[in-house]
Amino acid sequence: MSDKSVARSVSLVLPTYNEAANLERMIARLDALLKESGRPYEIIVVDDDSPDRTWELAEQLGRERFAQLRVVRRVGERGLATAVLRGWEVASGDILTVMDADGQHPHLTLLELLDAVEAGADIAVGSRHVSGGGVSDWSAVRRFLSRGAQFIGLVLAPSVVRRVSDPMSGFFALRRSVIEGRTLDPVGYKILLEVLGRGRYRTLEEIGYVFLEREGGDSKVSARLYWEYLLHLVRLSRQTGDLQRFLRFGLVGVSGVLVNLAALWFFKEVEALPLWLAGCLAVEMAIVSNFVLNDAWTFRSEAERAPGLQPWLGRLWRFNVICGVGAVINVACLLLLTNLLGLYYLVAQLVAVAVSTLWNYTLNATLNWQA
Ligand code: GDD
Ligand code: MN
Numbered sequence: 001m002s003d004k005s006v007a008r009s010v011s012l013v014l015p016t017y018n019e020a021a022n023l024e025r026m027i028a029r030l031d032a033l034l035k036e037s038g039r040p041y042e043i044i045v046v047d048d049d050s051p052d053r054t055w056e057l058a059e060q061l062g063r064e065r066f067a068q069l070r071v072v073r074r075v076g077e078r079g080l081a082t083a084v085l086r087g088w089e090v091a092s093g094d095i096l097t098v099m100d101a102d103g104q105h106p107h108l109t110l111l112e113l114l115d116a117v118e119a120g121a122d123i124a125v126g127s128r129h130v131s132g133g134g135v136s137d138w139s140a141v142r143r144f145l146s147r148g149a150q151f152i153g154l155v156l157a158p159s160v161v162r163r164v165s166d167p168m169s170g171f172f173a174l175r176r177s178v179i180e181g182r183t184l185d186p187v188g189y190k191i192l193l194e195v196l197g198r199g200r201y202r203t204l205e206e207i208g209y210v211f212l213e214r215e216g217g218d219s220k221v222s223a224r225l226y227w228e229y230l231l232h233l234v235r236l237s238r239q240t241g242d243l244q245r246f247l248r249f250g251l252v253g254v255s256g257v258l259v260n261l262a263a264l265w266f267f268k269e270v271e272a273l274p275l276w277l278a279g280c281l282a283v284e285m286a287i288v289s290n291f292v293l294n295d296a297w298t299f300r301s302e303a304e305r306a307p308g309l310q311p312w313l314g315r316l317w318r319f320n321v322i323c324g325v326g327a328v329i330n331v332a333c334l335l336l337l338t339n340l341l342g343l344y345y346l347v348a349q350l351v352a353v354a355v356s357t358l359w360n361y362t363l364n365a366t367l368n369w370q371a
Helices: 020-037 054-064 080-090 107-118 140-156 191-198 223-240 242-270 275-298 300-304 312-339 345-368
Strands: 010-016 041-047 069-073 095-098 123-127 172-175 204-208
Touching (some): 010 020, 020 041, 020 054, 020 107, 041 054, 041 080, 069 080, 080 095, 080 191, 095 107, 107 123, 107 204, 123 191, 140 223, 140 242, 172 191, 223 242, 242 275, 242 345, 275 312
Parallel strands (some): 010 095, 041 069, 123 204
Antiparallel strands (some): 095 172, 123 172
């Protein structure tokens, strides 16, 4: 594949919005680093017409101090992800890379990412969740929100999000060929999701890094970004077929409720079994029926490429175990929400069903059908 002795040219994109407080320090540091690494390089600042005139400062730095610095000023457009794409559009390097302009991504890790791509990886992702990675001193709430967002991604677009340990990372490098000729259409912050969802790649490497605190200025994260993140996930999810699969799983679940009721009636009225036994049998009938439908419909394409998967009976058994635990989670949630939070039991049960459905879906999709 790649020849290590050939130094590939690098285009580093720095998206900025009101980063005047950090820019000069960042550019000086990165310019020295790339110069010393011996590769041909360019640094491209893509600024969205910042009110603090980051673009003006960047242009001045380019003129006066850094010959390899280029500046794109976008007027009338906002958004981190699209800004990065704009930078890559005008880039000339073989390796495309991106990094925050506020000092939160440790600059030495950039060299590791570039090395990984030169050594053969199609994409090298800076990750907070592999060895050597982490966050500085985040509160429990902040960690929880970050992981929560990742979990939602895992549910909505597993085929994209599962490929890396830190899909939220905005620090990565890739071969130009990964996105060449592909249409990328991200919304919001998470450009990596778009690259993973629509790019052309086989090998992917993750490099740990510690997410530092901002050196100056303020974060641009707002509530609106969470909404855009969801929107982006749903869009990717539809395109990869993840959404369709999730909806099928939900429909099968609804059918299971009907099977459960019918079986309960049958065992109680026709077979005259005691209610507890009829109830247990009804649950098991619904589980088996759900399994058969999911195996033949929801996860059909996964079930068809059987090598590596459990045989049919093995899958049925696993489905049973996962859904059994799901049932326990359901009841535990119900009790917790009614007793601790004082929710009305029917409302609590709605939430509990949602939680256990998510459990059943994610575990079965990943462990059972390996979708
Ligand atoms: N051009 C442009 N337009 N740049 C933007 C915009 C925008 O609308 N919004 C933010 N930026 C720039 C910022 O100036 C900064 O350089 C970088 O994008 C990251 O923005 P922050 O507001 O500092 O984001 P963060 O610290 O919460 O999150 C970052 O780190 C995460 C963890 O690696 C982002 O880069 C995430 O994508 C990343 O996952
Ligand atoms: Mn930041």
